[in-house]
Amino acid sequence: MENLIGLLVAVPLFGAALLLCGGRRLDGKGPYIGTVLAAASFGIGAVLFADMLGRGEHDRALHSTVFSWIPVGGFRADVAFQLDQLSMTFVLLITGVGTLIHIYSIGYMAHDERRRRFFGYLNLFLAAMLLLVLADNYLLLYVGWEGVGLASYLLIGFWQHKPSAATAAKKAFIVNRVGDVGLSIAIMLMFTTFGSFAFAPVLAEADRAGEGKLTAIGLMLLLAACGKSAQVPLQSWLGDAMEGPTPVSALIHAATMVTAGVYLITRSGAIFNAAPDAQTAVVTVGAVTLLFGAIVGCAKDDIKKALAGSTMSQIGYMILAAGLGPIGYVFAIMHLVTHGFFKAGLFLGAGSVMHSMNDEVDMRKYGGLRRYMPITFVTFGLGYLAIIGFPGLSGFWSKDKIIEAAFAKGGTEGWILGGAALLGAAITAYYMTRVMLLTFFGEKRWVPDENGNEPHPHESPGSMTFPMIVLAFGSVLAGGLFSLNDAFVKWLEPVTGHSHGHSPLSAAAVTGGTVVVLVIGVALAWAQYGRQPVPRTAPRGSLLTRAARRDLLQDDFNHVVLVQPGQYLTRGLVYVDHKLVDGVVNGTAASVGGLSGRLRKLQNGYARTYAVSMFGGTAVLIAATLLMRAV
């Protein structure tokens, strides 16, 4: 069984190599090859899952060392995998949703000339993401971490002929570098503190290290998580990343890669448990981001950007839960999985809508689509109900638990976090209802595209609707199944640990509260977008709306605080380099050259001059020797 773990990574990696190096001969078959290999990876995951279920609760983890990667003295890095319940959950999510999105892409990318390459990148992403969650040490995890970053960069910029896509890819890559530096520093700190960076020794000995060190490691890990998971203050890249093809947004920028930060924090739970200050930072980031994303989501007219804001916000929930410690780890992962289903479904639905509306993304130019695209409407609608936490659907179960856990943190902190989570739930209901109403209800506000083609909305082909239907089932059922008998808690508890906090509110009160804010949010949206006609061009809006449209001024903030000082610094350094460093270097070179030019004049070709030089030299030699003796 252990050997299958390596195969899990190797299969999509092989697919990536085959598709990227295979050349034009594979152009036609490429999408199918990529999809089959993704499905094969899912199959292997399923076999491993079945095998794991067959073993007792505490010996479910598998371990497999493939080879020793960097053995240098006391420094030892292995390519070794660890498959426990937490990794298993991710493996199934990644390969499952991944396979569905491969299938969807067959239809979505059918007319793209470079689709072989696209599927190669998707396979590369799967391999890197699986490596990330299967690694048994932080260094190998880092390899996967960078791998998904690379895949994300390549896929965001897949339509690189569009300058906006190329810029967005670059932006995502650069912002992520900031986070990656955090991860690399965290790994170095681990090595100096624990002498290792394998999970087992580091996490087992975490509480023995000093709290200061652990806080530093924790904050660096948080920085890494912020980059990868688009959390404040490194959130700015996610909205722009929507320039990538929609299946990419669904897989990488909604369901899987952006949740890597949550995985990192959950996996490193032992470190955070022993570093309360770092945990406080984590919950702060989570709470701020869940509100930030939700507010941005309210103001966006671009359907994908609205969903991107929502993703940010939902991951904020997960980070918040992970920051709560053992009260929240399980729910963070549970929300991660249910979110994987419904958010992927929503994105695929958005893609389906765009596909039939000549790639129009402005929701103000949709309207009334429910009659033309019934399957999309129903699956999107189920995803919508799930994300706003409609009682009984997936999102309800997982989000409700997080809100409960936030209150259970206790004290003022608990009230603040719980309040923020509850407020976030209300805003979520508002902006998702807005998306729903603008897209599927109301009047047709369609406009011809720039070539003058009138949109003719139609249902998408089977390859696209099939994944949407499967994901809709997940959106509806997953949460309930997980909560049945506390199945998910029991499944993950051996890895992450679990404790019940002391909530000042009863579970029923929290649930009641969530339902109430849900209704308020939906009602507000209905009042604004359901009862009155929607203009094709957005009204000017309040100051907050205008700020939210500009992503709450994140780019302006970055520009003033980071980019400009950075530019001044580089200009200064360039000036110093030109004037000072080059001056010294060139000055030295010039003086050597000048000296050389003068000295060579001594070499005038006359034997008599040479003889004088020898005579003088000998005289100096003798004089110096005598002088040495005299001294």
Added chain:
Amino acid sequence: MTHAATVHSLWTTAAAAPDKIPSPHIEYGQLSPTLIVIGAAIVGVLIEAGLPRRRRYAAQLFLSVVALAAAFAAVVGLAVGDYGTGKAHVAAMGAIAVDGPSLFLQGTILLVALVAVFTFAERRLDPVVHGNRVDSFAAQAAAVPGGEAEKAAVKAGFTTTEVFPLVLFAVGGMLVFPSANDLLTLFVALEVFSLPLYVLCALARRHRMLSQESAVKYFLLGAFSSAFLLFGIALLYGYAGTVGYAGIADVVDGQVRNVTPALAGTMGNDALLLIGGAMVLMGLLFKIGAVPFHMWTPDVYQGAPTPVTGFMAAATKVAAFGALLRLLYVVLPGLRWDWRPVMWGVAIVTMLGGAIVAVTQTDVKRLLAYSSIAHAGFILAGVIATTPDGISSVLFYLAAYSFVTLGAFAVVTLVRDAGGEATHLSKWAGLGRRSPLVAAVFAVFLLAFAGIPLTSGFAGKFAVFKAAADGGAGALVVVGVISSAIAAFFYIRVIVLMFFSEPRTDGPSVAVPSALTSSAIAIGVAVTLVLGVAPQYFLDLASQAGVFVR
């Protein structure tokens, strides 16, 4: 030491009691490398006298190669027979030391000479003249350049096959030079190898005036320096009452055995020692081309036929450094607090002077000449270490450097235009595009000169600088590294010129050499890379050989 005393008594007691002269005892076996080479040289002269012209080339080439190979085999035999270490002693009545450094340097000189003979014998580079293949040497050396006699000689297809016995004589002198164990042997050896070199320098087929000018300059300045050397020897004799190395060393150390009555007034006079020592030193520094005794180098390197330049630059340096080492380590170790600071100064001006003046050179042969001056400075840094590591690092550096030099000058013979070798650097622009292999090989040699890792130049430079630093000459190493940096500039500049410049339309062509020059270059590259990649065996060898006998 006892032998030295015997030689000395030979001179001083001869007049009084002629019947007591002992018959000299000569260890023929241990002197066999020198004897073979000198013997072959004499046979070579006989060949010139007896054989018809058209047969001489093949006979001379055969004779030289066999003699040099046999002499090398003899050196190896002696080394295997433990004469380098355990059985090392002073032979030939105290005149010749047979020890590790002698054998190592003799072996190096013989191999260098063997490879050099290949380049001497090359007959495919110059265009065919009147149906005859010719080499780099004048048709008839005695003919006036451009005169009727010369034209007739060229037309008749004459070649100067005398170069082979000349080289053998020079090699014979060089073999004795580093193993000479008394000052007179040293002087005789110096003249034996210098005179053939003066003649060889004058023998270029092209640019004969330049060649002859260089020979005359070399001869004049060489004679000038020989005079200093000889005068220094006289002063040292006056100081010590002997010319034997061990005897002088004893007097320096204050252990005077037998005071010669005739010299009682001067013996032990330190002024004689210091002035005489400095003058002998100057004679050797002239041969190695140290600043300020270097000025002949660029002119002679440029004017001499390029194969001769390569031989001279490699072999002379090996022999002269060997002699310098023996002088400083055997004769004057007791005086090192006096000569070390002076040699510091010489090393510094040599390293910096060579490197700095090379920067503005435009002729590749002159560039290599200045480069050889800078390298002499680097080797001096190892000499100044005055430790066993210093000796072995210098031995290693000499072996490494001589093959790089030979190879580099051999490449220079290939790049030609209508006027013969195209030595002006501007003509080398873009050579890498036209003849990638030749340019790449030259680049390897340049990188070795610059001391880039994985070439022998790096291993050698590292060894001497390490020895110097360990020997308390850290400041010298700093200057050495700075000079290396300056030197790297002009080496790399040539590489840039060859590979990153547009080729000139009137650029030179690269001649396709025969197997002779090809193998010389190949051996150069091979030694450069082997000593660079796996130097340890040879460093160990040099380290074993690094003990002088007294």
